[in-house]
Amino acid sequence: MAEKKIRVLIAKPGLDGHDRGAKVIARALRDAGMEVIYTGLRQTPEMIASAAAQEDVDVVGLSILSGAHNVLCPELVRLLKEKGAGDVPVVIGGIIPEGDIPGLKQAGIAGVFLPGTSTQEIVDFVRTLAQKRHAENNNS
Amino acid sequence: MDDKPERSRRAGGAAIEGETPRNPSAGEREWEARVLQPTLEKSPERLSEFTTVSGHPIRRLYTPADVADLDFEREIGFPGQPPYARGIHPTMYRGRLWTMRQFAGFGTPEDTNQRFRYLLEQGQTGLSVAFDLPTLMGYDSDHPLSEGEVGKCGVAISSLADMETLFDRIPLADVTTSMTINSPAAVIWAMYLAVAEKQGADWNKISGTIQNDILKEYIAQKEYIYPPAPSMRLVIDTFAFGVERTPRFNVISISGYHIREAGSTAIQELAFTLRDGMEYVEWALRRGMDVDEFGPRLSFFFNSHNDFFEEIAKFRAARRIWHQATRERYGAKNARTWALRFHTQTAGCSLTAQQPYNNVVRTALQALAAVLGGTQSLHTNSLDEAWALPTEFAATLALRTQQIIAHESGVTNTADPLGGSYFVESLTGEVERGAWEYIEKIDSLGGMVAAVERGYPQREIAEASYRYQMAVDRKEKIIVGVNEYAGEDQPIEILKIDESVARRQNERLQKVRDDRSQEEVSRRLQALRHAAEGDANLMPLIYDAVKAYATLGEICDAMREVFGTYEEVAIT
Structure with a gap:
């Protein structure tokens, strides 16, 4: 059986308009054979969680450069659970102080990517997360 | 769209259609045959093609053959005189140094007021306000969408009361202030003018700059509120108000900085910024304004990225293009309309989170390029900005970097020190021609507003940005400490802004x-x-x-x- 295509939601939460990173990652994931849905700018955690649940994505990728990650990320994880999509892993990239990373992981963020990360590293990480989710869904 | 004018430019040998083929001297041909060729046979060069950070090809060597067509008086000339390739002031930095203007803003107005007064005490010569995202988007701090963003990437300003606190004990009659505000520029500027009035400062004398450049928001930074037409109306309203009421205020800072940060090439940055400038001029002319009345109040803002000579060429080309455009396209007669004045900021996107102290060196080189390019004011980034807003220590070091260039390096002793270099003049010409190709392409789309609505500049930038990222991933472009020479990182101290600011x-x-x-x-x-x-x-x-x-x-x-x-x- 052909492997199920990986679906990823790339989202820009908050008021931040810096979308260079989000666009590069969206394209790199697409070039790696994944199906990518890009939300566009200024999405609330509520909008992102709804889109993730409706589109049945395997991974949500957030791009935040504004410093609002500590508020927005836990909120998104909470809303995903509320919408029955608590099994969808969330990864984040952007300007994230190192000291915030343990807190974000504790809040349920699966991966934090800092400036300078290669697109290949992100593609591999997302693929592993998605394959794990596919495997778990097949077993259940 | 698949037009990529910058890709068609060849600096490396092949003749460009419509251009005079390169005609090396007998001496150069002999050197090539007798000295160069044997060397290349023995030890080939490191790469098959050498390119700038923008992917622009660079020749092995530049000689008089590369500037054979150049008319010194007409195309290079003298500082303070058209076409301004050598700078806009006759004495350049011998007369007056550039304004050292560090962009700052975080937390509450009290927090930023304190940082401003500190920077002024350290010898900074102008202020530059960074606003937080709610302010930039025209939301009050207590708006639901402001949650988590208040005071994070700039200072929170929701009313005149906040502006009064921000400039408390800072005399607006004496200091010039630049405000990075776009969609709500008219509102923030009104607050600033109200504070000036309360302090008793004369509106005829106060000076400063509002960024007020909405076009690059649609193109790159994406902090827009209204659709293009009413946004442009607001911009032209501020032009008209400024001409009448605040004759020394720069009513706009037409910005390439954010276009470059979004991933454009140097040529795209230059072309889109100058075409934005032309769009504002055209809208103001349609309003019935006189180009020589508002033209001198337009200012520009460029990025200074890693590629040293490409940046210098870009700054020199910018002045030449603006001179030609204002004169030929809009019939400007006032020399102050022709002369392009600009602020520079070193490239935030070039800073690395890894080995952050390396950023001091990058910033110094970028700042030096801006000075050799003839900037009127400069912001140098701090070493910690790939992590967070700068600490006071990092911000001071960034200011010191400018002071060292100004007072120790000797580069301020003469105007346009690189003018006449075969390489710099040749590259200036190539960058200029590449920019004109884009400008004409945008003309053909019906101007910048029409081009933005079709997504043309946005798509060109996204393409360039992806191309660059792929080159980095393949190590065709090396970033020290990131894709080469990586090693253990020492954590650095960074500035924290907590949620008590919002409260x-x-x-x-x-x-x-x-x-x-x-x-x-x-x-x-x-x-x-x-x-x-x-x-x-x-x-x-x-x-x-x-x-x-x-x-x-x-x-x-x-x-x-x-x-x-x-x-x-x-x-x-």
């Missing part, structure tokens, strides 16, 4: 709402709404609303009701 800010805002006359506020907002439906200049009505302590969010909402809001079609 304090919201308490202040509540007090403003409690203390003002609600009736007066409603009346003035209604007047603004009414005027927005017509075509009166909105600046005086915004000023009235600000003076009654209507908040930024309320004023922007009044205009949102009339103008609607803009949603882009996302391109990936």
Whole structure:
């Protein structure tokens, strides 16, 4: 059986308009054979969680450069659970102080990517997360 | 779109259509045959093609053959004289150094006021305000969308009361202030002018800059509120108000900085910025304004990226293009309209989170390029900005970097030290021609507003940005400490802004709402709404609303009701 295509939601939460990173990652994931849905700018955690649940994505990728990650990320994880999509892993990239990373992981963020990360590293990480989710869904 | 003019430019040998083929001297040909070829056979060069950070090809060597067509008097000339390739002042930095203007802003207005007064004590010569995202988007600090963002990437300003605190004990009559504000520029500027008035500063004498460049928001930074047409109207309203009431204020800073940060090439940055400038001129002319009245109040803002010579060429080409455009396209007769004045910021996107101290070196080189390119003012980034807003220590070191260039390096002793270099002159010409190709392409699309609506510059930038990222991933472009020479990182101290800022800010805002006359506020907002439906200049009505302590969010909402809001079609 052909492997199920990986679906990823790339989202820009908050008021931040810096979308260079989000666009590069969206394209790199697409070039790696994944199906990518890009939300566009200024999405609330509520909008992102709804889109993730409706589109049945395997991974949500957030791009935040504004410093609002500590508020927005836990909120998104909470809303995903509320919408029955608590099994969808969330990864984040952007300007994230190192000291915030343990807190974000504790809040349920699966991966934090800092400036300078290669697109290949992100593609591999997302693929592993998605394959794990596919495997778990097949077993259940 | 598949037009990529910058890809068609060849610096490395092959003749470009319509250009004179390179004609090396006998001496050069002999050197090539007798000295170069044997060397290449023995030890080939490291790469098959050498390119700038923008992917622009660079020749092995530049000689008189590369500038054979160049007319010294007409194309290079003298500083302070058309076409301004060598700078806009006859004595350049021998007369006066550039303004050292460090962009700062975080937390509450009190926090930023303290940083401003510190920077002025350290010898900084101008202020530059960074606003937080809610302010940039025209929301008050207590708006639901402001949650988590208050005071994070700049200072939170929701009303005139905040602006009064921001400039407390800073005499606006003596200091010039640059404000990075775009969609709500008219409102923030009105607040600044109200503070100046309260301090007793003469509007005829105060100076500073509002960024007020909405076009690059649609193109790159994406902090827009209203659709293009009403946004452009607001910009032209500020032009008209400025010409009449604040003759020394720069009413716009037409910005390539954010275009470059979004991933453009140097040529794209130059072309899109200057074409934006032309768009503003055209809209103002259609309003019946005189180009030589508002032209001298237009200023520019460029990025200084890693590629040293490409950046210097870009700054020199910028002046030449603006001179030609204002003169030939718009018939400007005032030399102050022809002369392009610009601020520079070193490239934030070039900073690395890894081995952050390396950023000091990058910033120094970028700052040096800006100075050799003839900048009028400069911001140098801090070493910690790939992590967070700068600490006081990092911000001071960034300022010291400029002071060392100014006072120790000797580069300020003569105007345009690199003028006449075969390489720099040749590259200046190539960058200039590449930019004109883009400018003409945008003309053919019906101007910049039309091009933006079709996503043309956005797509060109996204392409360039992806191409660069792929080159980095393949190690065709090396970033020290990131894809080569990586090693253990020492954690650095960084600035933290916690959620108590939002709480304090919201308490202040509540007090403003409690203390003002609600009736007066409603009346003035209604007047603004009414005027927005017509075509009166909105600046005086915004000023009235600000003076009654209507908040930024309320004023922007009044205009949102009339103008609607803009949603882009996302391109990936």
